[in-house]
Amino acid sequence: MCRYVRAFEHAPVFGVSLDKVRFVVFDTETTGFDPVHDSVISIGAVALRGGSIDVHDSFEVLVCRETAGDRDAVTVHGLLRRDLVAGISEDEAASRFVEYAGNSVLVAQHADFDIAMMNRVLKRHYGLQLFNDVLDTASLAKRLEKGPYYNLAHKSGEYRLDSLLERYDIRLFDRHTAAGDAFLTAQLFQRLLQSAGESGIRTLGDLLLK
Amino acid sequence: MPSNTIVERVAADLVRYPPFEQLDQELLQDLASSVSVTYHQEGETIFRKGDQLRECAFMVMKGAVRLFENIDEREVLVDLCDEGDIFGVRAIFARQDYVLTAQVAEETLLYEIPVDKITMLLQQSPGAALFFAREFARSVEEIEHSLTEAMEGAGRDLHGLSCHSFLENETLEVRQVSNVATCSPDISIQDAAGIMAERNIGSIIVVSGEGHPLGIITDTDLRKKVVAVPGSVKEQPVSEIMSSPVYTITGGRTIADMVMLMVKTKLRHFCVTEDGSVDSPVTGIISEHDIITSEGNNPAVIMKAVMQADHRDELREQRDKAESLLRLYISQDVAVHFISSIITEINDALITRAIEFAFADLDERHDGQRPETPFCWLSLGSEGRREQLLRTDQDNAILYEDPPPDREDAVHAYYLELGSIVTGILQHCGFVRCPADMMASNPQWCRPVSVWKGYFRKWVSAPEPKAVMNSTIFFDFRPVYGASWLASELKQDIFAAIDRSRGFLQFFAKNALQNPPPLGFFRNFLVEKSRDHANEFDIKARAMMPLSDAARVLAYELNVVEYLSTVERFKKLSLLIPGMKDLCHEAAFAYEFLMKLRAVNGLETSSSGRYIKPESLDKLERQMLRNVFSTIEKVQKALNLRFQLDYIRT
Structure with a gap:
């Protein structure tokens, strides 16, 4: 945890070329969609650097919980009770994740939710929250396809992960496991980065609008 | 530690294509965890000719990549890779630069596989080693020799395997095993295995109280479903692991039927029941082994039947049998040179028998008078080269010794009649007539040796492209029946003619x-x-x-x-x-x-x-x-x- 905090001692360099940046594309599976009452069941992530998804640099943990959650979530995520019991504790999971992520840019589909979930866990056990720069693939896709001022409210369906994967011709598999979704999101992000390059986005600052 | 889910996903992609389909699980997972995934758009260059070798080889997961060389400022396409193709294997074997340029032909997803992982794989999996060596051999000469040898080794193994089929006997029906081992569905797997071991059999049929087949347990089931599974599976009833339902047939099937069925269903055991359905009692079982070692599938039997045939219909029947034999051999991966030599033997025997039939006919027509000038029946083209597997057009000719001048016409007429009868029989046996009429029934191709020498000398001394093209099948002549010394004499004369005019070659x-x-x-x-x-x-x-x-x-x-x-x-x-x-x-x-x-x-x-x-x-x-x-x-x-x-x- 200390190592994680220390990794942010230096201010981020937004002028750096996108090729040099390590992105950690991640996804969390939760018991529900309320960051206050629901909790994290599993975290999956894979790193992308220089346009290349590195399978070796990937991450997956299952969180063990005393109560095995409500039935709905169990079916949605395809996790059996014994898988949950076989997992590690919530604080250990959070600590391993931030260790893995370091000061990389975090990328997720509808990132606000996953970040909120992670922050809640970190706050409860360690009294801190994520310092990383964050990028949302849905917003990035929207920005690249329609420009920055497009109103997403009416047609949010177009930017669901399933719709995006279909639109970018990415073969579906393992939906609803955190690691499976992270791998798919990484492939989506890989294509978005390519398209960003064509739109003249060269540096991390360009990408994060900073 | 990398994510299991992602590694398994990548492994599932790799295992769809050679050579990874044959890897065991552990090697595959290790390989998958080392993969990097990259995405490229049309027109992008992966590497250029002269670039330093990368530390990885590439597998196309989606899209297409062109490999080309620039010669005199012109692009020469060398290969197009699509899903499942591997390129850039040069990095595994060579130490210099890329010799080709790889460019993305359409939006592509690549799996980059590190060279050190592949090198490790080469040592652990001979199949994968041969695969990569072959891929590499396409561009590099040095290791081709060892490669060819390796392949020949594989061929020899196949040859050895085929010898099982030679057994002596004479029936043509597949003999079913009638004292079938059966058991009820509730006995333990262990007991069933005990019965199989005791009786030294490879399968046991699980039957209901009335003796109707419910399922089957084979060696393979025991190996895959029991031994591989930890825990006390052996105590469970056989119904847990049996393959069900069983493919049932009626008895009295011919080998040809069974071979077809085996090829079609890809099954290895067939259960014989009273009325052929699963709702009647089991009377026997036929296994792949029974079919392969079936007596009627013995080429020697077919040969004997051909030689003893009394009628052209019998010849046809035997030739059809030879085709079912061919089917069987092909499905069993028997070496081709072995198959083609058997089929050639059978074809030659059939021609011989057809000629004997023809002589019998002619003897009747000519009161037993035959010309004194000996003749030789020639097979031409692929049949002349002993390469015919499936029946194709017949190409044949007759060559006879120069008769005395006053007998020329009579001898020609006689052998032409012979040629007509024989080609007719062959046609009856399924050998279609040659569309270009290169057959012994054509007056032009039923000639004394002096005329044949004249034909070849003309082709050789004054070659014109079209004539050369049309005459190639004649250069593959082979004596099948009669005075083979006539064929040798002709061949020597051709060599001499070629010697005189090098331009022909x-x-x-x-x-x-x-x-x-x-x-x-x-x-x-x-x-x-x-x-x-x-x-x-x-x-x-x-x-x-x-x-x-x-x-x-x-x-x-x-x-x-x-x-x-x-x-x-x-x-x-x-x-x-x-x-x-x-x-x-x-x-x-x-x-x-x-x-x-x-x-x-x-x-x-x-x-x-x-x-x-x-x-x-x-x-x-x-x-x-x-x-x-x-x-x-x-x-x-x-x-x-x-x-x-x-x-x-x-």
């Missing part, structure tokens, strides 16, 4: 270069050097003829007197031309592969097998074909150089 060689091989396949298309894609593949004209033509030219150049097949010619040539030793071995292997592919295709499509739909080929066959194409190209280059054909204009 150049024409002959030029003819062999008419069809350049394609580059390979791209999805369901053939990739051509000149045009882009073509839809169907003529395996005879585009792959087999270039090789058989080349072998023929060289065999005639070097006065090879024996009547050999293309494969045998190449093997002989490898001894006669030391500089082409490795290439000749490679060509022999390539030709065998093509013969087999053609036979498989012919059996599947009930045709001569000549036209192949690229989509019917699997990844490995495509890879093999691609290698074959590059072999053909090398053979053609060698021929070009040897006869200095670049200097000739036609």
Whole structure:
């Protein structure tokens, strides 16, 4: 945890070329969609650097919980009770994740939710929250396809992960496991980065609008 | 530790394509965890000719990549890779730079596999090692020799395997095993295995109280479902692991039926019941082993039946049996040279018997008078080369000793009559008449030896491209019946004629270069050097003829007197031309592969097998074909150089 905090001692360099940046594309599976009452069941992530998804640099943990959650979530995520019991504790999971992520840019589909979930866990056990720069693939896709001022409210369906994967011709598999979704999101992000390059986005600052 | 879910996902992608499909789980997972995934858009360059080698090889997961070379500022396409193709393997074996440029032809997803992982794999999986070596051998000469040897080794194993089929007996029905081992569904797996071990049998049928079949347990089930599973599975009832339902048939099936059924269902055990349904009592079982070792499938039996046949209908029946034998051998992966020699023996016996029938007919018509001048029956073309697997057009001729001048017409008329009767019988047996009428029933091709010598001398001394092309099948003549010394005399005369006019060999060689091989396949298309894609593949004209033509030219150049097949010619040539030793071995292997592919295709499509739909080929066959194409190209280059054909204009 200390190592994680220390990794942010230096201010981020937004002028750096996108090729040099390590992105950690991640996804969390939760018991529900309320960051206050629901909790994290599993975290999956894979790193992308220089346009290349590195399978070796990937991450997956299952969180063990005393109560095995409500039935709905169990079916949605395809996790059996014994898988949950076989997992590690919530604080250990959070600590391993931030260790893995370091000061990389975090990328997720509808990132606000996953970040909120992670922050809640970190706050409860360690009294801190994520310092990383964050990028949302849905917003990035929207920005690249329609420009920055497009109103997403009416047609949010177009930017669901399933719709995006279909639109970018990415073969579906393992939906609803955190690691499976992270791998798919990484492939989506890989294509978005390519398209960003064509739109003249060269540096991390360009990408994060900073 | 990398994510299991992601690693498994990548492994599931890799395992779909050779050589990874044969890897065991542990190696596969290790390999998958080392993969990097990259995405490229059309027009992007992966590497350029002259670039330093990367630390990885590439597998196309989606999209397509072109590999080309720049020669004199012109792009020469070398390969097009699509899903499942691997490129950049040079990085595994070589230490220099890339020799080709790889450019993305359409939006592509690549799996980059680190070289050190592949190197490790090469040591642990011989199958994968052979695969990568083959891929690499396509561009590099050095290791081809060892490669050809490795492949020949594999061929020898197949040959050994085929000897099981030689058993002596005479029935043609598959004999079912009638004292079938059965058990009830509730006995334990352990007990069932005990029965099988005790009776030394490979399967046991699970039956209901009335004796109706419910399922079957085989060696394979025990191996895969029991031994591989931890825990006390052995105590569970057999119904847990049995394969169900069982494929049931009625008794009294012929071998041909059973072979077809086996090929169609891909099953290895068939349960015989009283009325052929699962709702009647079990009376027997027929296994793959029973079918293969069935007496009627013995070529010796077919030969004997042919030689003792009393009527042309019997000949036809036996020839049909030979085809079911062929089907069986092909499905069992028996070596092609072995199959073709058996089929040739049977065909020759059939021709011999047909000639005997014809003589009997003629004796009746001519009061037993036969000409005193001896004759020889010649098979031409592929049959002359002992390469016929499926029945194709008949090509044959009659050669007889020069008769005294006053008997010329009578002798010619007699042998022509013979030729007509024999070709008629052959037609009855399923050998279609030659559309160009190159048959012994044609007055032009039923001639005394002096006339035949005249034909060949003319072809040799004044060759014109069209005449050379039409006469190639005659150069593959082989004596099948009668005075074979006439054929030898003719052959010697041809050699002498060729010696007198060297220009002929150049024409002959030029003819062999008419069809350049394609580059390979791209999805369901053939990739051509000149045009882009073509839809169907003529395996005879585009792959087999270039090789058989080349072998023929060289065999005639070097006065090879024996009547050999293309494969045998190449093997002989490898001894006669030391500089082409490795290439000749490679060509022999390539030709065998093509013969087999053609036979498989012919059996599947009930045709001569000549036209192949690229989509019917699997990844490995495509890879093999691609290698074959590059072999053909090398053979053609060698021929070009040897006869200095670049200097000739036609």
